[in-house]
Structure formats: structure tokens, C-alpha cells
Amino acid sequence: MGPLELSHGGEALDLGGTRQRVVLAMLALNANRVVPIEQLIDAVWDTSPPTTARAQIQICISALRRVVGNTGGTMAIHTRAPGYLLEVADTDLDTAQFAGLVASARAHVNADRLSEAVATLRSALGLWRGPALGGLHSERLRREAAQLADARLSAIMERIRLDLALGRHDEVIGELTALVDEHPLRERLYEFLMLALYRSGRQAEALELCRRARATLVEELGIELGQSVRRLETAILNRDPELDIPSAPVNHGVSHGPSSTAPAEPSVVPRRLPATIADFTGRQAQLDEIKRALSDDEETGSRYGTRIVAVSGKGGVGKSTLALRAAHELRDVYPDGHLYGDLGSPDGEDRVRPVLTRFLRALGVEGSALPDDVEERIDLYRSRTAGKKVLVVLDGASSEEQILPLLPGGPGCAVIATSRAPLSGLPGAHLQDVGVFDVDRSLELLAKIIGPTRLAAEQDAAAELVTLCGGLPLAIRIAGARLASRPHWRLDVLVARLRNSVRRLDELSYRGLVLRSNIGLSYQSLSPVARSLFRRFALITTPDFPAWTAAPLLDIDPFDAYEVVESLVEAQLLDTVQYPGEHLRYRFHDLIRVYATEQLREEPEEDRAGAVTRLLGAWLARAEHAHRKEYGGDYTTLHGTAARWERAAELEEIDEIGDQIEWLESERRSLVSAVHLAADYGMAEACWDLALSSVTLFEVKSYFDDWRETAERALATTEAAGNRRGRAAMLYSLGTMYLFHTRPVDAERCLSAALEIFEEEGDDHGYALVLRNAATADRMxxxxxxxxxxxxxxxxxxxxxxxxxxxxxxxxxxxxxxIDEGDADRARGLLDTALERFQRVGYLRGEAQALNRFAELHLMTNEVEQAHTALNRVLLIVRDIGDRIGEAHALCRLGVVRQRTGRLDNAETTLQHALSIAEQVGQRVVAGMAHHSLGTIALARGHLAAGANHVDAAYALFTELDSTIWRAKSLILRSDIHQARGEEQLAARDLEQAITLLGKVHSVEATRLREELERTYGSAIFR
Structure with a gap:
């Protein structure tokens, strides 16, 4: 506990930079739970994340996975929608160890083993090494650290309380003095120190401390000392013998008088009322009547019995709204607290016990003190409320039997209960019936929702609308909400729809709330096709999804499906979400998603499988279409035989793809989810086809985590299904990904296996694609x-x-x-043909790659201006299509061009930008080349320290990548830096190593470097 640290075998592991440490801290604080990526972004950047925040978090996760991999397999980081999960055993997490020790100490206390409890708490506190999460500057982590610090202080205070109970007052005075100085507003600490001082014969100091506490609280907070401290002060003044150490120490946290081993706990005053609504309308007479019935006037209430008001009425009439409004306006009449319990349960579950438990906890009863028997809990509840003035709201009761156990015990208490049926069986209850609104009150409520100006413009339509709503406040709220969400609608549009009595409940479909009973009512009011869609949307596990997915799920016309989606929104069973620059999307509330999943299980298996097949077929068709638009055809990819949804082309009419990469990126999470869905249903052919089609996005945008996740899942699925071609395609995909990570050995392993399968299957296209990448691995x-x-x-x-x-x-x-062999003419001819092919099909990314290679050729032939022109065109293309990898390559080469022309300032800026992007997208070769060029510039300027840092970074990267030529180049540059520093021996050593490396390579580039060294140092250096 303290500053963040990850260790293995007693050795602290290097966690990298601040961002990675913040991300790991967030994952550890939520160990074994999914942390949404939005929370990680908030933790790293607070309120100002960059546009590349998601990509940078993914880079941090990749780096952390490498670090976590060094822990011997005791923990792992998993990708779990909508974020990441750190899997770690409680024994490996010090926060869990701390919590476990504190719980053990509590058990010792309950068993009267105070010495053991103190020893256990000391062990728990011994885990702390300093301030929680020290050194990490993040607002979100600061809040988390504050909670950990509070837990630590609570443990310290409990240990001190027990030490006092064991008569160790002399031992804790010094510690308590420091704690009071550190936490001057904690009254409990003053109480402990006062008691310790008094028991040590220092009565005057104890009373002086009390005066100091009073002055501090008045000055800082403007409040007087609590009753507990004042009672202790009086006892000290009177030398109350009950302050002496008792012969049998009390082992519970709540004191019962000055003779306890510690001062009494402050009185608990619960404030548990939900918020009241701002547009409360039309119930003033009923509100005044309830307030009169529950006021403190003896003429209007019983002197000896609990006051009760029972509010009844039909569903949607506003009973809960009225009860909560009354409770809020009676807050000052009941100063000892306000409790709220929801007794409604759609599945008949008995809610009395959980509500009673919540009440007791709110009244300060700890979990260990809760009786197991419900009757004993009722007795304890009545005891806790006896002699107090507490207001209790019991909402959604189904009968008097639910109310009776929850009536408080004090005559000064009051209860407001709501129910659809009159609760006339409650003895002495004041019955309050709530009816529907008249037209005036209905119009008043509607005006508050849609605005008085809009209502005044169509008064007749508004009057008819509220009449069609039957004066039911919930129905008016639904109608008003629909109008407010559609400001382009005239009121008479909705009136016309409501006139159809058959469809009226369908039109008034904003009744869905988060509880199952209300969701069920809304669900049952939907049309059969809407209910079917509601269920089948649960197949989509992403946080949100596009409207077009409804069409394949239902196998109907996309425009008709869109109307069905809107009906779910109107029923408040779906929410809408709009991301900048993207189409409108839809999502479930979490509890509604649970309900939808439950309903999905009731659907016949063949219907579910059919919906999944069509949905995956639509995703395949759309991803395939996006790839064709990006590449100009079905080039550099493979497809399987899984059926495409036959009406997929019609989806373009309601959701046009437009820019294919942007569309793919907006659907990235959905594509990943679709791969997993195909795997879950054993649809191997669709699974691997979707995974390979998604590489179009993953490659351009550097979503390597998604690439790996989908390819590995599809590989496992194809292997299980015996799908050899799909298995080969996934091995090819993983091998390609390893090439991007510059891991040729891993790439070769996958590509060799894929080659063998494609050859056996007679798949020429697959074989050619794999062989191409296998050649790239050989080049590396x-x-x-x-x-x-x-x-x-x-x-x-x-x-x-x-x-x-x-x-x-x-x-x-x-x-x-x-180019590497110095054959410029052959290189130019090959590039001319390649560029013509790319331009013929309209593949812009390929065109940029060819132009980038042309720039390299121009540099080799000293055609610097032509290289500059080509690279400017490359940057225009890659930035337009969002190709970050291509941008890193182009910027690095452009930096070299500017360096070659002597524009060192521009070159340095460009190379730093290239380095930043390369590190973000994991392009280690580009990062190494940028470091090398920056080192050369630093040497030219005489900035030897900076140059040494850059060349050391370049050498480390190229050593890791096993790039012999670039390692030699880095050693030659480092030798030059040593030479400039006058470090002759170090310079000679690096030069000798470079010559040794060059002797192992037989290439034009190696020969050129040897010739340059011979011209500079003479042929003797090669002896």
C-alpha cells in the first residue's frame, strides 16, 4: 500500500511512463472487474483528452501486458467490452490483503479477542509504504487515493480504540497527538486523545485539548462540538469513575456512556429520500392535506401512535411523486432522519427483508450486528426508531402486510405509504386517494414539458391531446416527452395518432423504467415485431449499435425496421446516443438489457440462430463492401462461403457507408463483437471471414489489440470446427500482425503453417498472399x-x-x-508499374506507399526536390484517409529530406513528430530511424549529450529488431559522438563492432558503408 509498484520475486518491475502507471493503477483498483476505456481516458487526461486518447490507452495496455507477462503468469490483462480487466489473485493485491486483515480483526473483536485484533490491525497497517498512489497526478486517482487513505485512517482509529480498551493509553498519546495535528477536524481523534490523557493523569491537558477542538471547529466549520465530545468533557471535569479502565473491556464500536473504553459514536441521521421533480404540478390540495396529517400539531395527529398517510390510486397517476414531494417539504418536522423503501416487485419477491436491512444500515447498524432472524431485525428497527422523529416513505406496497413490519417504533415518527389499492387495513391511517388530472392541470403539466409557447400555438390540439391521455399524468408526460424529443412535430400530428384507440398504448410508449415490472409493462404493450426486435437486440453485446442492424435481425425492409427501432425508443426501452461525426446510434439501459436477454432465452433456438445468421451475413456484406471501396475490389483478402444477407445492399439507403475507413472505425466494437458472436454460435466460416475483413480497419488505424483478439478467437473457432481454409486465413492474419510488430520469428511460424494448408487446399490466392508476407519476414x-x-x-x-x-x-x-542494391533504373521501373496498378484501382493507401518508396529512390539519386514533392503528396493522402502508420513513415523520410537540404530546425521538428506517431502506433523501425536522424542532427549542432541519447535509443531498438545494417549505422554514429567528446577508446570500440557487423552482411548497403569507412579511416581499420 502506498506508491504504485508491481514486483515479482522481490524485484520491482519497470512500469514505464506516467500514463502506463495511471492505467495500471486504475486496473488494480478495480481488479477482476472491467474498467471502461472512458474511465482510463479520464484518469490519464482528466477533462482534456487528446483525439488520439483511445489509441494511446491501447498502446499503454500493450506495454503493460508485456510487463505483466514478466510476473510468471500470476496475473493478466484481458480485453473485455467496454474496456479492460486485470485478472489478479487477492493474494497478489495489497489492497485485498489489507481488507482481508481488517475483516479478520473485526472477527477477533466480535469474539472478544482484543489482543489478536490489535496484532492483526498492526499487520494490515504494516502493508502501507507511504501515501496511497503517491506520485500519480490524476484527479480520478486522487479520489480513489482519498478513499484508501480513509480506510487506512479508519483502521488506525479502530486499533487505537482497542489499545485504549486494553489499557495502553500511555502508548498511544504520541501517535494520537500527531494524528490530531494531521486531521484537526476529526472529533473522534480528539475524544481518543482526551481519554488517553485523562487516564494518564493529565486532566488539565485533556480539558485544554477539548477547548482547542472547540475553537478549531468553530473557526474552520462554524459548528459546535458534537454531543459525544461535550459529554466526555463533562465526565472529565467531574472525574467520573466510569472513565477509568473497566475490568472487562467493551469490545464493540458503539459506546453507551462515559464508562466505555472509548467515547460514544455520533448519532446517525439518515437522509435517504430520492430527489423530487422540479415540475411538480396539480397536487397542491393533496400535498397540503398530507402535510397537515403529518405535522407536529397534536390536534391533527395522534399523541401516542405513529402517524400514517396511505396514498392510493391507479398506476401512472403520480402517487410516488406526491409522496416524495410531501416528504421533502416535511424534512424539518422530522429532524432525526428520512428513510425510503421501494416495495414494488414485478416477480412477487418479498421486499420487506431487504428494505428492512437497508433501513437498519442507514440507522448505523453494522453488518456484523444485523440479526439473522427477520423478527429480530424488526425488533431492532423499532428500537432504533423509538424516541426519535423519523419520516419513512414506503413506495409501491401491494398490501398492508408489507407495511406493518416497517412501521417505526416511536410515536414521533411518521409513514407515507403508496399503493395502487387503498390501504384501509392500516390502523389509524389517513387515506389519501389520488385521481387523474382535469384539463387545466393536464395542460399545466404539458406546458412545463414542451414549453408554454409551443402549447399556446396549438391550444385546441393540446386540449384534445390531454383528453386522449385521460388526464393520467404519466401518459401526459409520455406524450410531452415525445413532443419535446421531436420539436419539428406539430401537436396535431401526435393527436391524430392518438385518436386511433387500437394504437394508443403503442403511441404512449415512454413508460419503460429500470425495474423489471415497469419494463415488462412497456414490453407487453409493444407490437409483436417490436418485442421480437427488443429480444434480438440483446444478441448485440456492444454498448451501442446502429439502427440498420434491426433489418437483418427481423429480416424485413430496412425502412420498416427503422420504424420498429423508433418504437422501442418511444417506449424508453432504447436510448439514443450521438457521437460527433457519426450516425445516430442506440443502446440499452443496463437493467433493460438484462430484461431483453431474459426474454431472448424464451425465443425458439431456431429463430435465434436465424437472426444471428442474418446479422452476421449483413456485417459480412457491409465489411466486404467497405474493403472493396478502400482497395478498389476484392484485392489482398480472402472470403469464405458464409451466406450474406440478401437485402444488405438496401442498407445503404438508410446508412450509407461513405468514407469506408471512418465507417469501419465507427463500427469497430460492433465488428469485434460480431466475430465473438459467430464464435459463440459455432459459425466458423462467418467468424474467420469477419475477422479477416476487419483487418482493413485494424491495419490502417493500428488497432492491434482488436486484431489479435479477433484473429485468435477465429483461429480457435476454425480449429474446433476443422475448418482448414479458415484456420490458414487466421494464421496468415496473425503472421501479418507480427510483421507489423517487427517479430519475424513469430510471423514465420504462423505463415509457414498457413502456406502448408493453402497449398494442400489448392488455394492459389491464399498461398500468394502468405508467400508475399513470408518474403517480407525473410527480408527482416x-x-x-x-x-x-x-x-x-x-x-x-x-x-x-x-x-x-x-x-x-x-x-x-x-x-x-x-534500391538497397543501388539499381535505380530497375527500382524506377518496378515502382512505375506498382503506382500504375494502385492508381488504376483507386487504392490511395497503396499509392501513398509507392510514392514513399519513390521518395527513397529520389534520395538515393540525389533528386531531393522530387523526393520532397513525392512526400508532400504522401502526407496529403495518409492524413486524408487516417493512415497513422503511413504518416509516421512519410514524416520520417521528410525529416531526412529536410536534413539533407540543411534545414535542421524543420528537420528536427518533423522527425520528433514522426517519432511520436511511430511510438503511438508501435512502428519500432520508424522510431529507430527517427532517433538515428535526430542523433545525426544533434551531432551536427554540437549537442553531444542529446545526440548520445538518441543514438543509444536507436541502437537499442535495432538490436531488439535484429537489424544488422542499422545497428552498424548506429554504432558508427555513436563512434562519431565519442570522437567529438575526445573519447578515443570508446570511439574505436564502437567502430570495431560496426565493422564486425558489416562483415556478416553481403549487400550493397553494407558494401557502401564499408567503403565510406575506408575513405574516412583508411583500409587499415579492416585488418
Whole structure:
């Protein structure tokens, strides 16, 4: 407990930067529970997150997973919608250990084992190493840390209370003095210290401390000392013998007089009333009557019995609203507290026991002191309310039997109970019947909802509307809410719809609340197709979803499905949510989602499976369509045989894809969920096809966590189903992802297995795609001959299957080989062909990649201006399509161009930007190249310390990536820096290492570097 630390085997692990530490702290504070990504963003950036916040959180999670992986498998970070979950055993979490020890101490106290309790609390407090989460500056974590600090202080105070009970007053005086100085507004600490001083024969000091406490509270808070402290002061003045140490110490936290081992707990005054509404309307006469019945005037209430008002009326008439308004206006009449209990239960559950338990806890009864027997709880409740003036609101009672056990015990108490049926069986109750509104009161309520100006413009329509609502306040609120949510509607539009008595309840469908009974009433009022959609929306596990998904779920026309979705919104069974720049989306309230899931289980299995098949078919068709728009056709991907929903093309009419990457990004969580849904239903073909189609987004936007999650789930599903082609496709996908992470060994493992399966299945396209990437893995591992052979073989197959984009990718990769070999003419020819292929199909990202490679060629041939022009075009493209990886590459190369032309300031700024983006999207090669160039600039300026930092970072990255040429380049640059510092031996050592590395590589680039070294140092350095 204290500053954040993750250790393994007694060694503290490096958690990285502040952001990663904040993220890990949030996950640890909510261990084994899902932490929404929005909360992680709030914790890291408070109220001003950058636009890249989500991507940066994902980067932090990836980094933390590597750190957590070093703990020997004792914990793990999982992706769980809508965020992440840290799986960790309680024994590995010090907060859980602390809570467990405190609970054990409480058990010792209950068993009169005070010494054991003190020892256990000391062990718990010994876990603390300093301020909770010290060094992490985050408003959300500050609040969490405050709660931990409060728990620590509570444990300290309990331990001191027990020490006093054991007669250890001399031992705690010093500690208490420090605690009072640290927490000058904690009256309980003053009480403990006063008692300890008095028992130590220091009566005058104890009384002086009391005067100091009084002065502090008056000055800081403007309040007088509590009764408990004042009682203790009086007892000290009188040298009350009950303050002496009792022979049999009291072991409970609540004192009963000055003879207790610790001062009495302050009186508990519960304030549990829900808020009252601001637009309370039309019930003033009933409100005044209730207030008169429950006032403190002896003429209007019983002197000896609990005052009771029983409010009854039909559902939706406003009984609860009236009862709560009356309770709030009677707050001052009942100063000892206000309790609220909801007795309504749609499934017949007995609510008396849980409400009674909540009441007792509100009245200060700790969990360990709660009797198991309900009759004993009732007796304790009556005892706690005896002699007090407490107001109790019991809402939604079904009978008098529910009310009787919850009547408080004091004659000064009062109860307001609501029920649809009159509670005439309650002895002495004042019965208050609530009827519907007349027209004037109805119009008054409607005006408060939609505004008086709008109502005045259509007075006749408004009068007819409230008449059609039958004067029922809930119905008027529903109608008003619909109008308020649709300001473009005239009132007579809704009136016309309400005139149809058959559809009236469908129109008045905003009755859904969070409790099952009310949800059920709304659900039953829906049309059968709406009920079906309500159930089937529970198949979608993302926090929100688009309206078009209703069409495949119901297998109906998209426009008709949209109207069904709107009917659920009108019933308040669905909420709407609008994200900036995105289409309107829909979501369940959490409790409503539970109800929908329950109803889904009642639907026949074949109907559910059919809905899932159509939904996945629609997602497949839409993702496939987005890929075609991005790539210009079905290039560089594979598809399975899972059925597409036959009416998917019609979805464009209500939800046009537009920019395909933006559309895919808006549906990212839904696509991930769809992959899991397909896996859950054993639909392997749809599962792998969706996972591979989603790579179009994951690759461009660097959503590597999603990429891994979906590919691994689909791989497991295809393996279980014996789907060999799907398994090969997922191995290919994972291998490609490993290439992006510059992990060629892992990539080769996946790609080799995929190659074997595709060859056995006779899938030329799949084989060509995998072979292309296998060649890239060879290039990363400096295996030139194998790389060239695979590229040539893959190119032949790509042309055979007609994959123009795949062909162009290989051509530009071969162009890179030619550039490295110094063959500019061959490279130019290959790039011309690749660029023509990309432009022919309209694949902008590919065009940017080819132009970027052209810029490299121009730099090799000293055509600096042409390189600059090409890179400017690249930046326009990648920024327009949101390709962050492409932007990192382009900026890095542009920085080199600006460095080459002597514009060092511009070059440094550009390279720093490239480095930042590369680190965000996990492009370690680009990050290393940027560090290398920044080191070169720093050396040119004479900033040797900064240059050394950059070159060390570059060398570390290229060593990790096993890039021999770039390691050698970094060593040569570091040698130059040592030389500039006069560190001749270090310079010679780095140069010798660089020469050794270059001797292991047979390439044009290695030869060029050796020649440069020979020109600089002479041929003797190679001996």
C-alpha cells in the first residue's frame, strides 16, 4: 500500500511512463472487474483528452501486458467490452490483503479477542509504504487515493480504540497527538486523545485539548462540538469513575456512556429520500392535506401512535411523486432522519427483508450486528426508531402486510405509504386517494414539458391531446416527452395518432423504467415485431449499435425496421446516443438489457440462430463492401462461403457507408463483437471471414489489440470446427500482425503453417498472399536469396489470380530490394508499374506507399526536390484517409529530406513528430530511424549529450529488431559522438563492432558503408 509498484520475486518491475502507471493503477483498483476505456481516458487526461486518447490507452495496455507477462503468469490483462480487466489473485493485491486483515480483526473483536485484533490491525497497517498512489497526478486517482487513505485512517482509529480498551493509553498519546495535528477536524481523534490523557493523569491537558477542538471547529466549520465530545468533557471535569479502565473491556464500536473504553459514536441521521421533480404540478390540495396529517400539531395527529398517510390510486397517476414531494417539504418536522423503501416487485419477491436491512444500515447498524432472524431485525428497527422523529416513505406496497413490519417504533415518527389499492387495513391511517388530472392541470403539466409557447400555438390540439391521455399524468408526460424529443412535430400530428384507440398504448410508449415490472409493462404493450426486435437486440453485446442492424435481425425492409427501432425508443426501452461525426446510434439501459436477454432465452433456438445468421451475413456484406471501396475490389483478402444477407445492399439507403475507413472505425466494437458472436454460435466460416475483413480497419488505424483478439478467437473457432481454409486465413492474419510488430520469428511460424494448408487446399490466392508476407519476414532476417525467390513466386501467383493490389505490393517490395542494391533504373521501373496498378484501382493507401518508396529512390539519386514533392503528396493522402502508420513513415523520410537540404530546425521538428506517431502506433523501425536522424542532427549542432541519447535509443531498438545494417549505422554514429567528446577508446570500440557487423552482411548497403569507412579511416581499420 502506498506508491504504485508491481514486483515479482522481490524485484520491482519497470512500469514505464506516467500514463502506463495511471492505467495500471486504475486496473488494480478495480481488479477482476472491467474498467471502461472512458474511465482510463479520464484518469490519464482528466477533462482534456487528446483525439488520439483511445489509441494511446491501447498502446499503454500493450506495454503493460508485456510487463505483466514478466510476473510468471500470476496475473493478466484481458480485453473485455467496454474496456479492460486485470485478472489478479487477492493474494497478489495489497489492497485485498489489507481488507482481508481488517475483516479478520473485526472477527477477533466480535469474539472478544482484543489482543489478536490489535496484532492483526498492526499487520494490515504494516502493508502501507507511504501515501496511497503517491506520485500519480490524476484527479480520478486522487479520489480513489482519498478513499484508501480513509480506510487506512479508519483502521488506525479502530486499533487505537482497542489499545485504549486494553489499557495502553500511555502508548498511544504520541501517535494520537500527531494524528490530531494531521486531521484537526476529526472529533473522534480528539475524544481518543482526551481519554488517553485523562487516564494518564493529565486532566488539565485533556480539558485544554477539548477547548482547542472547540475553537478549531468553530473557526474552520462554524459548528459546535458534537454531543459525544461535550459529554466526555463533562465526565472529565467531574472525574467520573466510569472513565477509568473497566475490568472487562467493551469490545464493540458503539459506546453507551462515559464508562466505555472509548467515547460514544455520533448519532446517525439518515437522509435517504430520492430527489423530487422540479415540475411538480396539480397536487397542491393533496400535498397540503398530507402535510397537515403529518405535522407536529397534536390536534391533527395522534399523541401516542405513529402517524400514517396511505396514498392510493391507479398506476401512472403520480402517487410516488406526491409522496416524495410531501416528504421533502416535511424534512424539518422530522429532524432525526428520512428513510425510503421501494416495495414494488414485478416477480412477487418479498421486499420487506431487504428494505428492512437497508433501513437498519442507514440507522448505523453494522453488518456484523444485523440479526439473522427477520423478527429480530424488526425488533431492532423499532428500537432504533423509538424516541426519535423519523419520516419513512414506503413506495409501491401491494398490501398492508408489507407495511406493518416497517412501521417505526416511536410515536414521533411518521409513514407515507403508496399503493395502487387503498390501504384501509392500516390502523389509524389517513387515506389519501389520488385521481387523474382535469384539463387545466393536464395542460399545466404539458406546458412545463414542451414549453408554454409551443402549447399556446396549438391550444385546441393540446386540449384534445390531454383528453386522449385521460388526464393520467404519466401518459401526459409520455406524450410531452415525445413532443419535446421531436420539436419539428406539430401537436396535431401526435393527436391524430392518438385518436386511433387500437394504437394508443403503442403511441404512449415512454413508460419503460429500470425495474423489471415497469419494463415488462412497456414490453407487453409493444407490437409483436417490436418485442421480437427488443429480444434480438440483446444478441448485440456492444454498448451501442446502429439502427440498420434491426433489418437483418427481423429480416424485413430496412425502412420498416427503422420504424420498429423508433418504437422501442418511444417506449424508453432504447436510448439514443450521438457521437460527433457519426450516425445516430442506440443502446440499452443496463437493467433493460438484462430484461431483453431474459426474454431472448424464451425465443425458439431456431429463430435465434436465424437472426444471428442474418446479422452476421449483413456485417459480412457491409465489411466486404467497405474493403472493396478502400482497395478498389476484392484485392489482398480472402472470403469464405458464409451466406450474406440478401437485402444488405438496401442498407445503404438508410446508412450509407461513405468514407469506408471512418465507417469501419465507427463500427469497430460492433465488428469485434460480431466475430465473438459467430464464435459463440459455432459459425466458423462467418467468424474467420469477419475477422479477416476487419483487418482493413485494424491495419490502417493500428488497432492491434482488436486484431489479435479477433484473429485468435477465429483461429480457435476454425480449429474446433476443422475448418482448414479458415484456420490458414487466421494464421496468415496473425503472421501479418507480427510483421507489423517487427517479430519475424513469430510471423514465420504462423505463415509457414498457413502456406502448408493453402497449398494442400489448392488455394492459389491464399498461398500468394502468405508467400508475399513470408518474403517480407525473410527480408527482416537478412535472408536475401530466400526473400527474392519468394517474392518472384508470389508475384507469378498474384498475376495468375488477378490481384492487382497484391501484385503492386510485391513490385514495390522488389523495388526496395533494387534500391538497397543501388539499381535505380530497375527500382524506377518496378515502382512505375506498382503506382500504375494502385492508381488504376483507386487504392490511395497503396499509392501513398509507392510514392514513399519513390521518395527513397529520389534520395538515393540525389533528386531531393522530387523526393520532397513525392512526400508532400504522401502526407496529403495518409492524413486524408487516417493512415497513422503511413504518416509516421512519410514524416520520417521528410525529416531526412529536410536534413539533407540543411534545414535542421524543420528537420528536427518533423522527425520528433514522426517519432511520436511511430511510438503511438508501435512502428519500432520508424522510431529507430527517427532517433538515428535526430542523433545525426544533434551531432551536427554540437549537442553531444542529446545526440548520445538518441543514438543509444536507436541502437537499442535495432538490436531488439535484429537489424544488422542499422545497428552498424548506429554504432558508427555513436563512434562519431565519442570522437567529438575526445573519447578515443570508446570511439574505436564502437567502430570495431560496426565493422564486425558489416562483415556478416553481403549487400550493397553494407558494401557502401564499408567503403565510406575506408575513405574516412583508411583500409587499415579492416585488418
Amino acid at each position: 532476417r537478412n535472408r536475401a536469396a530466400e526473400m527474392r525467390a519468394k517474392y518472384e513466386a508470389a508475384l507469378e501467383r498474384m498475376r495468375r489470380v488477378g490481384d492487382l493490389v497484391g501484385e503492386a505490393h510485391i513490385l514495390q517490395s522488389l523495388a526496395k530490394v533494387s
